[in-house]
Amino acid sequence: MKLPSQSGLMPADSASGTTLHTIVAVMSFLACLTLGAVLTLSRLASEWTDGLSGSVTVQLLPSSQISPDDQMSEALRLVRQWPGIFAARAISREEAGKLLEPWLGEGNVLEDLPVPQLIEVTLTPGRPVELEGLGHALADGVPGALLDDHQRWNQELASFAASSEAVGWAVLLLIALATLAIVIFATQAGLQAHREIVEVVHMIGARDVFIATEFQSHFLWLGLRGGVIGLMLAAATLLGSGYLWDVREAPVGAQLLPQFISAPYHYAWLLFVPAVIGLIAMSTARMTVLRVLGRMP
Amino acid sequence: MVRFENVGMRYGLGPEILRDISFTLEPGSFHLLNGPSGAGKTSLLKLIYLAERPSRGAISMFGREIAATPREELPSLRRRIGVVFQDFRLLDHLTVFENVSLPRRVMGEFESGYRAEVEELLSWVGLGNRLNAKPPTLSGGEKQRVAIARAVVAKPELLLADEPTGNVDPEIGGRIMRLFIELNRLGTSVLIATHDQRIMERLPATRIFQLIDGRVTTAQSAKDLVLAEAMRA
Known part of the structure; x- marks a missing residue:
């Protein structure tokens, strides 16, 4: 009889896995959107101040x-x-x-x-x-000639851009903390559902590191998959908003508004979100399993 | 191989489940552990397979004092023990083959190194055609045979079984007992917790530990045990 390849110690599909996937995907989506907004604000702040400080205007009354x-x-x-x-x-x-x-x-x-x-x-x-x-x-x-060196505008815009950027980073920090807490909570709940597996494998002589490695691999992939789903949804949202912002479609005046993420390297930054979420899930799983095992003889 | 000296055990702050337990299991010996339900048979087995710590007393396993053994060295001691759990404790998402080969896998062996042995063992316990089945699809007797195969697959020096014939028909029960006897002849020490009278009658010359009210007494045979119980009555 032909045998399939060996399964992981954790069930590939389970109710807790589906829930964790969904939660991770949603948090990844929110984190990507916030990061996108912060990068856009950062770019705008730089463009505004660079543009204004490189030129002056002469008014002829x-x-x-x-x-x-x-x-x-x-x-x-x-x-x-x-x-x-x-x-x-x-x-x-x-x-x-x-x-x-x-x-x-x-x-x-x-x-x-x-x-x-x-x-x-x-x-x-x-x-x-x-x-x-x-x-x-x-x-x-x-x-009647008057030189406007944009100093007042420049300072106000720089101040506005800096405070907007600071608010963006603060929101991103909050989203990151919420993501961290939710991923940790969901990972621990997922592990609790599979505590029986930890106990059995421990009793038949597995070392703590072996069990932790099996669990952390499972949760790394779970976090990465959820994170990538959230990233793809966020990328679609950002690209969609970019399309709506397009001058051909936008109403009069929309040209003055910022376009969400214009540089390809911004999307490269977003790739960090699922990677970070995967690492959080992985390290949480490892720490939780080692803590559970530490309470066993 | 296993030595208990005045061992006592309690769960948390509860009453003492086991009291002043002292006995020795010699290499290559075959013992039965008898006692009524709730007498502490499973708790005693848990102490032997290092799933619980004693509240007092000293336990020595394979020449090592457990109290003085660092925690990270306990897995290597557990690998020398095979356990048939009363509730089987099979992993439902793994196949029969994967469940049985788990002890070899945690030892770091590759599948190619144990596949033939596992297949042969499963054929021997009558599950040669259920290698890819998952535990939820198995009957109680089949699950028990998978649990027994998992316990013996790594050729343990000590085999512990908690009511191993509780869910199987007499024919399969007989085959399982013959497997235990065969393993014992090959050098494995066996301790079976049971209150199955048929097992005790089938192994007339076996030493029996009688566990009553958390204390162990030793009888030389099933016949002695019956006599002792008659005298107590």
Whole structure:
């Protein structure tokens, strides 16, 4: 008679195993979503502050002392000559209109409003620029010119991004602690259901390490499988949200909102979640079995 | 091989189940442990297969004082003992073959090293065609034979059996007893806890430990035991 290969000491499928799978999958899903949100916030914080600190804006308010065209050409000339300036570009009225469209709607609103002309100034990366001097030079040389170095925005955005990121990490920590507690509890419950196996194998002469190894392998795979199911569900959710955020589908203004996880390396970080859950389940099983065995003669 | 000296045992803070137990099991001996239900037969066997610790007294196994033996060395002593549990204690998710080969597996042996022996043993106890069956599908008698095969598969120096013929018909019971006698002839010491009168009659020259009220008395044969009981009455 042909014999199948040897089974593990733990039953492959059992009621406790199914429950543990479900619990682990749900916790993995929540942990992956939270980690995704934290990574997105972290990326946004970095992008916002990098983007703002690498550029300044010159506003040209309407002035009776100079024509708009002369005001623009004089300001561009002065800025482009200033040491440390990489590029300076006049923002056309159409572009300005598009920037304001989400708030003011479509139409020729700019013609009815005294909207200032704008110059986008890009700073040379890594080179210090004397922005205060540039501000004074513009104010003295070009009537109505005003330099906005984004300092106030930059600080507020950096502060907002940092606090959002901190809240995200705190939520992730809470989810991680809850996952840890639930996985430990579910693993212990699963082991309790199979205490008979531990006792029998112990009585026929198995060493503690042998029994612990059998149980920890079982729970490692159980944790990994549940964790991967949660990861796949979370990845599907994140990709789905990314699709909804796509500019073709999103409503006006949605372009300004962050897209959930845009870099492939973010998904690589999510792979750690099932691995960590598997390791938690494994070490819990090992410690619990060794503790149960330690109470036996 | 096994020596008990004034051993007493209680569970937790309860009353003493076993009192002043002293006896010796010599290598190659065959003993029966007799006594009414609740007399402490199973508790005494648990002390011998190191599943419980005594409350007092000294136990020596295979030349080692158990109280002085480090816990991590106890598995190697347990491997020298085969146990047939009263409630079988088979693992329901494992096949008959896997249950029986478990003692060899925990010793670190590979399946190729014991497969033929296990198959032969299972054929001998009449389960050669049930190798892949799981315990829940077996009858009480079949489970008992699997439990016996598991107890003897590693050729233990000491075999303990708790009511091994309780759930089998007389023919299978006879085969099981012949297996125990054969193992004993090959050098295994055997201690069978039973109150099956047929076993005691079949083994007329066997030493019998009588356990009453937690104390052990020794009789030289079933006949002596019957006489002693008659005198007590």
